[in-house]
Amino acid sequence: MVRGIRGAITIDANTDKEITEASSELIQVLIEQNQIDPDTVAQVLFTVTEDVTAAFPAKVLREFPGWSLVPVVCAQEIPVPGSLPMCIRVLITVNTEVKQDQIAHAYLRDAIKLRPDLTLTNGQ
Template identity: 85%
Template sequence: MLVRGIRGAITIEQNTDQEITEASKELVQILIEQNNIDPETVAQVLFTVTEDVTATFPAKVLREFPGWSFVPVVCAREIPVPGSLPMCIRVLLTVNTELKQDQIFHAYLRDAKKLRPDLTLTNE
């Protein structure tokens, strides 16, 4: 088994609890399904948000997934670099897996596709 990072990002239209929660859930669900992730193999999950995403913690969605209650999760704010993509939620799952780097499915959804078009093209 190797330790690998699985990345993803999604944008939202409005800074509301409901929209942040729904977008975060959609992003994590895709990563779990596409990479066949068992929570027992997850070391940690890191969420970051841009400074305009403040209505709720995206990490709370993991508590809705069966078996994820004991996975360490943290949220942080992105560095506010001028011209960066606004209203963005990013996630990094650190997992133990047999997958090779090029076999991992990374999800960049909505306007976040602009962040890594090279990965988006191979993962759609």
């Protein structure tokens, strides 16, 4: 079964350090909560709002053991007026037998506003 694991996090400043640290935190939470084995991952898609330009969030996956061969892409989101600023989103496509309602999505910091109904982390 192929499932999508979603997450998002906001940053305070458009810097390489902020983007890298926030992306790493988000990925770490998703890996731990869902016990993701990189061999089961088909792809990882990162998107960012138009005000996040200092670094590619995807580069953090190089730091996680076993993740260097997983296909990863970054994209900029459609700049919809009134959307949540300074936001990094991720979608991990994984092969799993876990039921849809048992997937642990993570919306951290101000990103909890995006999908408070989905997050199991309660905005950590």
